[in-house]
Amino acid sequence: MTNKSNDADVAFIQALAELLRENDLTELQVKRAYAEDDSINVRVSRTSQQMIAAPAPVAAAPAAVAAAPVAAAPAPASDDPSSHPGAVTSPMVGTVYMQAEPGSPAFVSVGAQVSEGDTLLIVEAMKTMNHIPAPRAGKVTRIMVEDGSTVEFGAPLVIIE
Incomplete structure (x- = not known):
């Protein structure tokens, strides 16, 4: 690709990041096709502050950390x-x-x-x-x-x- 295409791709990714922030989304994925065999697949994601705050209490109880993933993993899959x-x-x-x-x-x-x-x-x-x-x-x-x-x-x- 030429530098001109890279500049356009950077602007495209920045616009996606802005859309992610403005709509308070956690993830956004887009595939942009330029030609039949020329495309870009972009995934922009971020973690929410709730997700960052959750691990702190779990770290205080190491025994609970080991048990929680095993017990919690099957439940979301069936309730998803x-x-x-x-x-x-x-x-x-x-x-x-x-x-x-x-x-x-x-x-x-x-x-x-x-x-x-x-x-x-x-x-x-x-x-x-x-x-x-x-x-x-x-x-x-x-x-x-x-x-x-x-x-x-x-x-x-x-x-x-």
Whole structure:
């Protein structure tokens, strides 16, 4: 790549870091294609202050540290909504909107029957409204996000069974 491309890549990465900071996100991953066999894959992440503060009390009790990871590791995997077979995850980082415009009815609610392709919600990313379709027909059993909340790539949005 030329220096001009490197400057553009640096500006792109700085813009992603700024987006990460402004939206209080912990991670952002983007693949930018320039040509068929020329692309850049960028992952920008940071740790939250809550994560930094958590290890301090654990370090005070070494015996608890050894036991906690073994006991805690299986529980999140089974309770992880994104691993549910009916989970619909966010294809991008953005802001969730449950209805087409303020004051109108929500696209879906818990217990609603949806058909494949029905709009479940909207994720706004970079001033673009992206309708998130139902990947299959079924019943909405759980809505994992709130209207106006920020979501990250891969975050579970709804569960359809």
